[in-house]
Amino acid sequence: EAGVVQSPRYKIIEKKQPVAFWCNPISGHNTLYWYLQNLGQGPELLIRYENEEAVDDSQLPKDRFSAERLKGVDSTLKIQPAELGDSAVYLCASSLLRGYEQFFGPGTRLTVL
Amino acid sequence: GDSVTQMEGPVTLSEEAFLTINCTYTATGYPSLFWYVQYPGEGLQLLLKATKADDKGSNKGFEATYRKETTSFHLEKGSVQVSDSAVYFCALSYAGGTSYGKLTFGQGTILTVHP
Numbered sequence: 001e002a003g004v005v006q007s008p009r010y011k012i013i014e015k016k017q018p019v020a021f022w023c024n025p026i027s028g029h030n031t032l033y034w035y036l037q038n039l040g041q042g043p044e045l046l047i048r049y050e051n052e053e054a055v056d057d058s059q060l061p062k063d064r065f066s067a068e069r070l071k072g073v074d075s076t077l078k079i080q081p082a083e084l085g086d087s088a089v090y091l092c093a094s095s096l097l098r099g100y101e102q103f104f105g106p107g108t109r110l111t112v113l
Numbered sequence: 114g115d116s117v118t119q120m121e122g123p124v125t126l127s128e129e130a131f132l133t134i135n136c137t138y139t140a141t142g143y144p145s146l147f148w149y150v151q152y153p154g155e156g157l158q159l160l161l162k163a164t165k166a167d168d169k170g171s172n173k174g175f176e177a178t179y180r181k182e183t184t185s186f187h188l189e190k191g192s193v194q195v196s197d198s199a200v201y202f203c204a205l206s207y208a209g210g211t212s213y214g215k216l217t218f219g220q221g222t223i224l225t226v227h228p
Contacts, residue, residue, distance in 0.1 A: 004156065031214070042117070042202050042218025043157070056215070091156070099206075099214040104149075104156035 002026070004105035006092050012111045018080035021108045025073070025094030032069055033102060034060075034077050035091040043091050049075065050098060082112045115140045115217050117203050123223035126193055134188040134222045136177075136203035144205035146170075146179050146186040147216070151200040160188075160201070164208070193226045200224070 005024040013019050025032050031050050035043035046065070048056040051072035060067065064083070069075040079086055089109050093102040120135040138146065148160040148170070161170035166181035175190045186203060203219040206212075 040220060042204070042220050043216070044218070045215055048215070093157075095214070099208060101159055102216065104158070106154065106156045 004092055004094055004103055006090075006105035006108055008108055009106065010109050010111075012113065013082055015084055015112050016081040018078065019082050019110060020076055020078045021090050021092075021110075023075045023077070023092030023105060025075070025092070026103055029094035029096055029103075030072075031095045031098050031100075032075050033093040033095075034067060034075070035093065037089040037091055037107065039088070046077070048098075079110075082110075084112050086110060087112045115144070115205060115212070117205055117217055117219035119201075119203050119219035119222050122221070123225060125225045125227065128195055128226055128228050129192045130226075132188070132190040132193045132197075132224070134201055134203075134224070136186045136188065136219060138184050138186065138203075138205050140184070140205060142207060142210065144207050146177070147204040147206065148175070148177055148186070148188050149202040149204060149218075151202065151221075153199070157202065193224075195226045195228055198224055198226045 007022050033048050034046040037043045047060045049069045052069050067077045089107040091107045093104045095102045116139045145164045147162045149157040150160045151157045161172040163170040163179035169178045177186050177188045200221045202221045204216045206216050
């Protein structure tokens with residue numbers, strides 16, 4: 001069974017540029033999560049989806065970050081415009097249902113210059 | 114709010130040494146506790162978990178016991194291998210309420226095992 005797929009794995013951009021990350025969860029998983037992992041820190045939840053509905057986005061900086069999960073499958077996280085402080089690893093995870101084991105993708109490492 | 118604190122790293126051991134990685138937590142309720150492992154270039158994987166006080170989670174020779182009285186969930190392994198080199202994260206989550214299913218992680222501990 002394929003795991004959570006994320007792309008790109010690495011992204012380098014100039015500040016003020018837009019950037020987007022893509023996540024394909026495990027087939028059949030209802031719940032999808034985006035986490036932010038700063039260097040030397042544990043992951044922090046940005047947003048959680050149940051199907052296509054964002055049910056917990058309290059930690060998402062909505063002035064520059066946006067996310068969508070069309071048709072309740074793939075998801076995209078976007079930053080526009082990117083700032084130097086956005087350099088981090090962006091992790092996607094999915095679970096069968098809320099509260100079930102979360103399976104993580106390998107992450108996208110973003111560097112903002 | 115809830116938080117998880119792990120021992121400072123990195124931890125460097127020789128093969129077959131005994132491993133302990135300390136984890137303590139602060140919680141408003143009665144969470145489940147987890148250890149995740151992240152191997153180089155891979156996503157986080159659930160290593161073990163415990164859902165209530167005095168439960169012991171175990172997997173791949175690793176063990177951790179949920180200690181409510183000391184609010185701790187220390188990870189141990191009797192004999193580490195080079196292949197155990199990874200980053201280890203302690204985390205908590207609730208089985209109900211508004212934070213149901215939300216994972217709160219510690220900062221991670223880097224483990225390096227030398228032959």
